[in-house]
Amino acid sequence: MEGYDHKTIEEKWRAEWEKNHNNIAKDLSDKKKTYLLVEFPYPSGEGLHVGHVRGYTALDVVARKHRRQNESVLFPIGWDAFGLPTENYALKTGRDPREVTKENTDVFRGQMKRLGLSFNWNHEVNTTDPAYYKWTQWIFLQLHKHKLAYKAKTTINWCPKDKIGLANEEVVDGCCERCGTLVEKREREQWMLAITKYAKRLYDDLDTVNYIERAKVGQRNWIGPSEGAVITFEIRSANREVEAPIEVFTTRPDTLFGATYLVISPEHPLITKLESRIVNHAEVQKYVEEAKKKPEIERTAEGKEKTGVLLEGIRAINPGNKEEIPVFIADYVLASYGTGAIMAVPAHDERDFEFAKKYELSIKQVIAPETGVRRENEEERNGGVGIVFDPARQRYAVGRQKNGLARLFSGGVDDGESIQEGTLREVAEESGLFDFKHVEYIGKTYAHYHNSLRNVNRLAWASAFLVILDSSDVKEVRHESHEDFELEWITGKDLWNNLVEHNIEGSTDHWLWFLRQGIGRAIDLGYDTESDKAFFAQSPYTGEGILTDSGEFSGMKSEEAKKKITEFVGGEMKTTYKLRDWVFSRQRYWGEPIPLINCEKCGWVAVPEKDLPVTLPIVEKYQPTDTGDSPLANISEWVNTTCPTCGGSAKRETDVMPNWAGSSWYYLRYCDPTNKETLADFEKMKYWLPVDWYNGGMEHTTLHLLYSRFWHKFLYDIKVVPTPEPYARRTSHGLILAEGGEKMSKSKGNVVNPDDIIKQFGADTLRVYEMFMGPFDQAIAWSTDGLVGVRRFLERILRMSERLHDIPLPQELETLLNQSIKKVGDDIESLRMNTAVSQLMIFANALQKEEKIPKEAFLTFILLLAPLAPFLSEEIWQGLGGAMSVHKEAWPKHDPSKLVGEEVTIGVQINGKIRGSISCPAGTPEATVLALARAEANVEKWLNGKDIVKIIYIQDKILNVVARDA
RNA sequence: GCCGGGGUGGCGGAAUGGUAUACGCGCACGACUCAAAAUCGUGUCUCGCAAGGGAUGAGGGUUCGAGUCCCUCCCCCGGCACCA
Numbered sequence A: 001m002e003g004y005d006h007k008t009i010e011e012k013w014r015a016e017w018e019k020n021h022n023n024i025a026k027d028l029s030d031k032k033k034t035y036l037l038v039e040f041p042y043p044s045g046e047g048l049h050v051g052h053v054r055g056y057t058a059l060d061v062v063a064r065k066h067r068r069q070n071e072s073v074l075f076p077i078g079w080d081a082f083g084l085p086t087e088n089y090a091l092k093t094g095r096d097p098r099e100v101t102k103e104n105t106d107v108f109r110g111q112m113k114r115l116g117l118s119f120n121w122n123h124e125v126n127t128t129d130p131a132y133y134k135w136t137q138w139i140f141l142q143l144h145k146h147k148l149a150y151k152a153k154t155t156i157n158w159c160p161k162d163k164i165g166l167a168n169e170e171v172v173d174g175c176c177e178r179c180g181t182l183v184e185k186r187e188r189e190q191w192m193l194a195i196t197k198y199a200k201r202l203y204d205d206l207d208t209v210n211y212i213e214r215a216k217v218g219q220r221n222w223i224g225p226s227e228g229a230v231i232t233f234e235i236r237s238a239n240r241e242v243e244a245p246i247e248v249f250t251t252r253p254d255t256l257f258g259a260t261y262l263v264i265s266p267e268h269p270l271i272t273k274l275e276s277r278i279v280n281h282a283e284v285q286k287y288v289e290e291a292k293k294k295p296e297i298e299r300t301a302e303g304k305e306k307t308g309v310l311l312e313g314i315r316a317i318n319p320g321n322k323e324e325i326p327v328f329i330a331d332y333v334l335a336s337y338g339t340g341a342i343m344a345v346p347a348h349d350e351r352d353f354e355f356a357k358k359y360e361l362s363i364k365q366v367i368a369p370e371t372g373v374r375r376e377n378e379e380e381r382n383g384g385v386g387i388v389f390d391p392a393r394q395r396y397a398v399g400r401q402k403n404g405l406a407r408l409f410s411g412g413v414d415d416g417e418s419i420q421e422g423t424l425r426e427v428a429e430e431s432g433l434f435d436f437k438h439v440e441y442i443g444k445t446y447a448h449y450h451n452s453l454r455n456v457n458r459l460a461w462a463s464a465f466l467v468i469l470d471s472s473d474v475k476e477v478r479h480e481s482h483e484d485f486e487l488e489w490i491t492g493k494d495l496w497n498n499l500v501e502h503n504i505e506g507s508t509d510h511w512l513w514f515l516r517q518g519i520g521r522a523i524d525l526g527y528d529t530e531s532d533k534a535f536f537a538q539s540p541y542t543g544e545g546i547l548t549d550s551g552e553f554s555g556m557k558s559e560e561a562k563k564k565i566t567e568f569v570g571g572e573m574k575t576t577y578k579l580r581d582w583v584f585s586r587q588r589y590w591g592e593p594i595p596l597i598n599c600e601k602c603g604w605v606a607v608p609e610k611d612l613p614v615t616l617p618i619v620e621k622y623q624p625t626d627t628g629d630s631p632l633a634n635i636s637e638w639v640n641t642t643c644p645t646c647g648g649s650a651k652r653e654t655d656v657m658p659n660w661a662g663s664s665w666y667y668l669r670y671c672d673p674t675n676k677e678t679l680a681d682f683e684k685m686k687y688w689l690p691v692d693w694y695n696g697g698m699e700h701t702t703l704h705l706l707y708s709r710f711w712h713k714f715l716y717d718i719k720v721v722p723t724p725e726p727y728a729r730r731t732s733h734g735l736i737l738a739e740g741g742e743k744m745s746k747s748k749g750n751v752v753n754p755d756d757i758i759k760q761f762g763a764d765t766l767r768v769y770e771m772f773m774g775p776f777d778q779a780i781a782w783s784t785d786g787l788v789g790v791r792r793f794l795e796r797i798l799r800m801s802e803r804l805h806d807i808p809l810p811q812e813l814e815t816l817l818n819q820s821i822k823k824v825g826d827d828i829e830s831l832r833m834n835t836a837v838s839q840l841m842i843f844a845n846a847l848q849k850e851e852k853i854p855k856e857a858f859l860t861f862i863l864l865l866a867p868l869a870p871f872l873s874e875e876i877w878q879g880l881g882g883a884m885s886v887h888k889e890a891w892p893k894h895d896p897s898k899l900v901g902e903e904v905t906i907g908v909q910i911n912g913k914i915r916g917s918i919s920c921p922a923g924t925p926e927a928t929v930l931a932l933a934r935a936e937a938n939v940e941k942w943l944n945g946k947d948i949v950k951i952i953y954i955q956d957k958i959l960n961v962v963a964r965d966a
Numbered sequence B: 001g002c003c004g005g006g007g008u009g010g011c012g013g014a015a016u017g018g019u020a021u022a023c024g025c026g027c028a029c030g031a032c033u034c035a036a037a038a039u040c041g042u043g044u045c046u047c048g049c050a051a052g053g054g055a056u057g058a059g060g061g062u063u064c065g066a067g068u069c070c071c072u073c074c075c076c077c078g079g080c081a082c083c084a
Helices: A006-019 A050-068 A084-093 A097-114 A130-145 A195-208 A213-223 A253-258 A281-293 A350-359 A417-431 A436-452 A495-502 A509-517 A529-536 A558-568 A682-688 A703-717 A754-761 A763-772 A784-800 A811-829 A833-849 A855-865 A870-879 A926-935 A937-943
Strands: A033-038 A072-074 A149-159 A164-166 A184-193 A225-237 A242-250 A261-264 A308-317 A324-330 A341-344 A367-369 A387-390 A395-402 A405-408 A461-467 A474-481 A486-492 A521-525 A545-547 A572-577 A596-599 A603-606 A640-642 A649-652 A693-697 A729-733 A903-910 A913-921 A946-954 A958-965
Touching: A006 A097, A006 A754, A006 A763, A006 A870, A033 A050, A033 A682, A050 A072, A050 A693, A050 A729, A050 A754, A050 A763, A050 A811, A084 A097, A097 A754, A130 A149, A130 A603, A130 A703, A195 A213, A195 A225, A195 A572, A195 A703, A213 A703, A213 A729, A225 A253, A225 A558, A242 A253, A242 A261, A242 A341, A253 A367, A253 A558, A261 A308, A261 A350, A281 A308, A281 A324, A308 A350, A324 A350, A341 A350, A545 A558, A558 A572, A754 A763, A754 A784, A763 A784, A763 A833, A763 A870, A784 A833, A784 A855, A784 A870, A811 A833, A811 A855, A833 A855, A855 A870, A903 A926, A903 A937, A913 A926, A913 A937, A926 A937, A926 A946, A926 A958, A937 A946, A937 A958
Parallel strands: A033 A072, A033 A693, A261 A324, A693 A729, A903 A958
Antiparallel strands: A149 A164, A149 A184, A225 A242, A225 A308, A225 A572, A261 A341, A308 A324, A367 A545, A387 A395, A387 A461, A395 A405, A405 A486, A461 A521, A474 A486, A596 A603, A596 A649, A640 A649, A903 A913, A946 A958
């Protein structure tokens, strides 16, 4: 053997496969279909990245396996070729972006073929092909027709460097996602897509798809629904005239009675509307101007001190208690969320609290943390122990014990407050669990409990923790349900005795220990309004609970009160979403022209379907104009046209679509890439859709997925596509980092080029290495040493192929063979490629150890290796006389009865510790195994002089003998 | 702060609640060789002469048995964030 000449092998089979059309996806076959999708690349000038290779190879392995399971597999690829880098490159070099794109896609295609990726090349699509973007434009026109595309004057995010408007989603930390330039605000007419109309469905239908959790959570957060109420406040001017209603959105209508002022955003229309009524209008106007100037990044910066201006001359009426409250404008309220106005409840909201403190506004507490109602009587109160700690509010009280039951009490009845307070001080200081400033208050609380608990039916506060002395004391926790309250009792064994013994009054050690261990149970506390007012002067309580000071709603639980109060004030329960409509216009050249015409008489008119596509004209200059218009605006012969409706003179829209457009529906076009009548034949889509498995980068799991789900749902509604969701399953691969763990980047010069690896080590080595390097969904650093290890493995396989013998399979190998078939198959389906490769190595190692390698077993090994290392496997397979391509051979099936060997090794544990192991035939009954185990000297030694209490036997795996001293 | 994902040898990492450290890398030793490379073989968590003991970020808990489940906490990575 002349060694492993990967270059010759790979070139030979690539040519052979191309000639024989190894993989054609057959439409409408009666076989089971599988549609495997990988994110199509943006064909940049740099060529394919090793990160692409990771995702593409993984699904290629899946595709190859499924084809061999006699399924009809669609595994297409294409080019997401519109976009800024190509345009910028064209701009710099003066070349036509079409040419540049063609060159780049040729490079990518060549690389993919060299990698042995078995794409269905006859389904290739290119978003910049007029025959493709005709349908992108068509979809846009459908959206327009259904009023989901609208033009709106918006403050847009403007990147001064790229001279392009950005969607909110493309602004990262206030900077342009691509170039990092600080984004400015500009007013501009933009085409918008009403994705918010689909917010609920996009959210709810996530339950119907199988996406990795991260992707689902990402989408949920992005859509960001919050249940709340829209409540109307009346505005009155100084002369008490009713001026205008103002709507606020709140998720906490239950706190309405605690709303002590109103805040509107600086952009709120009310400011202009009530201009004449606002006494300090000049001051207000100044604040508004300043807010406008500030970039969003500054306005929303973390920890920024809140500012605002009181609107003098007008007041709002709290519809709950009819109290008159002041109205402010403040930039911490965003115009873009909810109604752009809020009712401020400083007692129960961090931001409102901060604002109220600064401007000395009244803080009215209307929610008490929910607990039960407690009854207490004098007879029950004796004994003395424990400390109650409320970690949420960092409050202590003292507990007492009686008849083995520890329960809340007033404490210190006999020894007086001084001792207890002193102790509490120590606890507080030493625990380090809370700010010492609360201790004063604790002292009062304690005193207060002393009194209040004599009274019955106190409304209780706080989920507090009762801490008792020693965990060994806890015998059980008993839950009692009463008509109007619930209690948890902790019963202790010798609690009382322990306390006396430990002289607990003077010792804080145990208490501290318990606090730190977090041992304790929620019980209830009494409270009094004065102390609580004092407490809440220090921090707002933002949780839910029981209403107080809320008129007829006092005593009601938050959940119920939300609905009742909203109803009471004539408000409306409503869900709002963080999701914003999608800014769809780009003032660029290299994108799909928006197929609309603006006619002075008829307004915006759609280009008739027969005139699609509106093709991009070839221009001299790709430079965006300084006015912010697209380069297309300079081509008057293209811009000036006639109105399709009235025939009069009209102008074309010169904005183009963002590059999300083409990628939002490409998986549909793959089903039928050459169709001239429609975006794809309905029957073909019905056969292939939904995509069974979509893999791509983590970075696309939010936006791209959301946008394409939106388009798909819209197309489903207008009956163009047959399924409500595009993708049944979504996985994502982790990033490949440079050796050393840094991100690969051109500037750092640490980029690994797949071409170099293929040249030096071969595509098979690269493929197997990338599958083996680590868990598929995790980021992982490149390791050339690891790559070399894989190369050695493949070389070894090739050498082994020359030492084969037609001999029967030894029994242990048969077991391993069946295990390997099962494990490799299962692992591929769940993308555990690293352990699939590892299993293949284990199998190969075992085969190699044989003096004569059984040919049958080795051939099965090759059948399993083939999806991962397609070239070498084919070489060996056909070299050994395979009649056809290994990639057409049926995927091996395992024999379930042969997964366990005849002999098994069973671990023997004594009291859970491994003390030995025995070998016996599989399926040996417990009694025999026990006898065998006891025959082991070591095992018997450990059992010597002990009584066997219990035997646990897990078939063929483990025997655990529980023994106790005799 | 919130939401996700993690923390296991010198390194990448394995492990349906059932013999932790598979597989690979690295390292050491041996065989082959004049020699080296390659290859093949053996060993490689830790303390201990041994018998044994200890170790999966820390500390508790549940269990016959915990890397895996529960609680408290620490650290790292990613995302989001004045969202009312």
